[in-house]
Amino acid sequence: MDAIPFTSTPLTTRWTFKQGNRHSPNDYLPANDVPTEVHRDLVKNGQIANPFDDLNELSVRWVAEATWTYRTTFAAPADYSISNVVTKLHFEGLDTFASVYVNGLLVLKSDNMFIERRADVSGSLKSEGNVLEITFESARKIGLGLVEQHKEHSFIVHQTEVSRGPVRKAQYHWGWDWGPILTTCGPWKPITIETWKGRVSTPGVQYEFVSDLDSAKLRASVEWEGAIAAVSFEIISVKNNSLVAGAVVQINDETLQGTAEATITVDDIDLWWPRGYGDQAMYIIRAEAHGRAEPSHNPLQSISRKFGFRKAELIQKPDGHGTSFYFRINNIDIFCGGSCWIPADSFLTRLTPEKYRAWVILAASGNQTMLRVWGGGIYEADALYDAADEFGVLIWQDFMFACANYPAYPEYMDSVEEEARQNVWKLRNHPSIVVWAGNNEDYQIVERYGLDYDPEDGNPEAWLKSNFPARYFYEYLLPKVINEYCTNVPYHPSSPFGNGKSTVLKVDPTIGDVHQWNVWHGTMEPYQRLPDMGGRFVSEFGMEAYPHVSTLEKYITREEDRYPGSMAMDFRNKAIGHERRLISYVAENFRIRYDLEGFTHLTQIMQADAISWAYKSWRRQWGSGRDRKCGGVLVWQLNDCWPTMSWSIVDYGMVPKPAYYAIKRVMKSIIVSVQRKYKSWTMRPADVLWQRDTGHVDMRQIWRAVEFDVWIANSTRKEVKVEVRLKYISVCTGVEVETKAQQSVLIAPNGTTEVLNNHVVDLTRLQRLNDPFDTARADPFVVHASLYVDGQCVASDVSWPEPIKYLSFTDRGVVVRYSEDGMTASVSAAKPVKGFVFSEREGVSMSDNGFDVLPGDSKDVQVMGCTASDLKWRYVEM
Structure with missing residues (x-):
């Protein structure tokens, strides 16, 4: 009878819920299958309207104030009555203050959304009709009570209210400057009932390379419980589906729990590489638990997980620019261009593994190298990391702290440590995770409010007695956990962090990572200044834009509200200054169109322009192996949690904005970039008030005498011989007004190669300087750079006269032709076209969008999900 296998039965169906505690007289209503959340169940029963529609967010605030109880019934498992069989309820996640009754x-009582719990119900069940009830108290009310209870701590919280500070729950549920206040609750992860005589945890691996990167000494480990005689480990190659190595650990411990470890040498390793650098080779580690009484070929439990071998380093060394900050994977320096990731829905249980995979595919297809999982959300679902492993997308993983001064009273400290240990253990096998960071912007709070922080003080116990006790987590506890469970992943105390020198408020571009928010926030600099506003690694920056009209129209239900500036539209934009800031950036650069489609288009093209200025220039600063100035750039943000105006480059409906395609073009393996020197038309640098004034600008110098740079970025590991061709094309006529000889260049591997620096094209001779300046006679031109390899054009770029609003775009001669199968659109123009956009919608995807069109070039766009001729299109000033 010893070889009784581990069983796990999901408790998914037959759930009901009601308002109040388990003794409340309210009637139970049918709930969704678990996992679920209370707002979803209220919508299901018609108790509330969809919180995403119109202003309905305001009508559901009461939900967060109430107590809610979930209930189901279940039968005892088949093995329940067997002697010495343990029966436990396994809760993978309860959101958040939960009391469990059987x-x-x-x-069981739980107070942390990020921790999984088990409740022993051995000997407590009936054969049929067992009642499971879970009561969820208001996180907001309990949070406010904890703030009042712990007056010894200074609770400082940015973004909505202070009650989130002491609550270990997804912080964005309290609202953010891109998300609604929807503080939900419920059984947000699966619930199962388990039986066993012996069980093991998910196996984990740590390894050290012992012969360059060909061989590794691997330490496999599991936690075990029960009557276990041995644990066997197997390492299997996914590529060959073959056993690579194995080991057996004998268990002689009578304590009925412990850790089993085996050291295994693996030779001839296939490495896991980031996308674009090699294959994403994966292995499987399988752990099997064997019973004590009689050896058996049938294990008590078998559990497998994938992992990959890769070497990850965060290079922080003194250099000519300060201290470097870039990633080296398998001894190759990697420029990390990508995005920040927030939770993809306000209601997390709506997200499926398929949707997570689709998001990662979208990032990978957009040539993005890295996603940063932001610290105000959740430790994400397995599906996200599995997909990142599969498609070679690197993950920067924050711990779940954001924009607050968190407490450190004993109960909170214990909860944080358990949270860290569980989640690092759970995620430690993923080769895609290459850095853990302690928090998001908490050191900004320290600086802004003058909290205690002395970089020279190395006493963690003293930190706990200061008014910034969470430093104990970020600089002692969390790195300790990382060092115990995954030594092959670097740790960074915060994002941003520069050894106490770099925060959001005080950006030090010479050290650490930076969040650059003096575009949009702060001093609201022109985005054309972004090239000079970078750092060693830019882990946040961004520019707002509207979602696609097709996405907005699903949630702004009244036609009369579908205009920029309506109450419903302004309410949806949660950013500080929202429409004032957005329209300022649009108006500084483009002629305002204030119908919904026109204004949406302009915000999106403006956002794409801002992103392009930054990505091109900061990738240029990648430099060479001897001079890495900028190690990466992560735009804020990839996605949205609801349909809104935000900094996202893909809207809530998974419809990419033009900025997504701008990054896709800039992050190709080999690109050419051309960029004019920025000359302000919006601000006087000497004016401390930064008042707008165009009177100082000589428009002849902006339009006729142009100074620009040309460079090539190459992320491949090969030298490549290329040809650079430049054209200067009149915006007014489409005629090439000046030519430059073609130039052959041998471009460096994994770096940038300068082609032209401070190059000047002066066409002012075409208009006599003593004549009155006549804009009708002015002939501004674009600089068009093309890159050819073996006679084939592989990349191109355009530099426009700025600002675009001073230009005329009449009679562009745009022609769109369609292939016979309707899957390809070819766009051409007689004169330069700015910001050509097909109107994308959910379920439709395309190879490119939001591009410029120049005479003599035809842009071919592959369309999937509809016939290309069904799509509307527009361009700037159409």
Whole structure:
């Protein structure tokens, strides 16, 4: 009877819920299958309207104030009555303050959304009709109570209210400057009932390379419970589906729990590489638990997980620019261009593994190298990391702290440590995770409010007695956990962090990572200044834009509200200054169109322009192996949690904005970039008030005498011989007004190669300087750079006269032709066209969008999900 296998039965169906505690007289209503959340269940029963529609967010605030109880019934598992069989309820996640009752008896209390729990119900069940009840108290009310209870701590919280500070729950549920206040609750992860005589945890691996990167000494480990005689480990190659190595650990411990470890040498390793650098080779580690009484070929439990071998380093060394900050994977320096990731829905249980995979595919297809999982959300679902492993997308993983001064009273500290240990253990096998960071912007709070922080003080116990006790987490506890569980992943105390020198408020471009928010926030600099506003690694920056009209129209239900500036539209934009800031950036650069489609288009093209200025220039600063100035750039943000105006480059409906395609073009393996020197038309640098004034600008110098740079970025590991061709094309006529000889260049591997620096094209001779300046006679031109390899054009770029609003775009001669199968659109123009956009919608995807069109070039766009001729299109000033 010893070889009784581990069983796990999901408790998914037959759930009901009601308002109030388990003794409340309110009637139970049918709930969704678990996992679920209370807002979803209220919508299901018609108790509330969709919180995403119109202003309905305001009508559901009461939900967060109430107590809610979930209930189901279940039968005892088949093995329940067998002697010495353990029966436990396994809760993978309860959101958040939960009391669990089985047949009226309290078996578990939980206060942390990020921790999984088990409740022993051995001997407490009936054969049929067992009642499981879970009561969820208001996180907001309990949070406010904890703030009042712990007056010894200074609770400082940015973004909505202070009650989130002491609550270990997804912080964005309290609202953010891109998300609604929807503080939900419920059984947000699966619930199962388990039986066993012996069980093991998910196996984990740590390894050290012992012969360059060909061989590794691997330490496999599991936690075990029960009557276990041995644990066997197997390492299997996914590529060949073959056993690579294995080991057996004998268990002689009578304590009925412990850790089993085996050291295994693996030779002839296939490495896991980031996308574009090699294959994403994966292995499987399988752990099997064997019973004590009689050896058996049938294990008590078998559990497998994938992992990959890769070497990850965060290079922080003194250099000519300060201290470097870039990633080296398998001894190759990697420029990390990508995005920040927020939770993809306000209601997390709506997200499926398929949707997570689609998001990662979208990032990978957009040539993005890295996603940063932001610290105000959640430790994400397995599906996201599995997809990142599969498609070679690197993950920067924050711990879940954001924009607050968190407490450190004993109960909170214990909860944080358990949270860290569980989640690092759970995620430690993923080769895609290459850095853990302690928090998001908490050191900004320290600086802004003058909290205690002395970089020279190395005493963690003293930090706990300061008014910034969370430093104990970020600089002692969390790195300790990382060092115990995944030594092959670097740790960074915060984002941003520069050894106490770099925060959001005080950006030090010479050290650490920076969040550059003096575009949009702060001093609201022109985005054309972004090239000079970078750092060693830019882990946040961004520019707002509207979502696609097709996405907005699903949630702004009244036609009369579908205009920029309506109450419903302004309410949806949560950013500080929202429409004032957005329209300022649009108006500084483009002629305002204030119908919904026209204004949406302009915000999106403006956002794409801002992103392009930054990505091109900061990738240029990648430099060479001897001079890495900028190690990466992560735009804020990839996605949205609801349909809104935000900094996202893909809207809530998974419809990419033009900025997504701008990054896709800039992050190709080999690109050419051309960029004019920025000359302000919006601000006087000497004016401390930064008042707008165009009177100082000589428009002849902006339009006729142009100074620009040309460079090539190459992320391949090969030298490549290329040809650079430049054209100067009149915006007014489409005629090439000046030519430059073609130039052959041998471009460096994994770096940038300068082609032209401070190059000047002066066409002012075409208009006599003593004549009155006549804009009708002015002939501004674009600089068009093309890159050819073996006679084939592989990349191109355009530099426009700025600002675009001073230009005329009449009679562009745009022609769109369609292939016979309707899957390809070819766009051409007689004169330069700015910001050509097909109107994308959910379910439709395309190879490119939001591009410029120049005479003599035809842009071919592959369309999937509809016939290309069904799509509307527009361009600037159409």
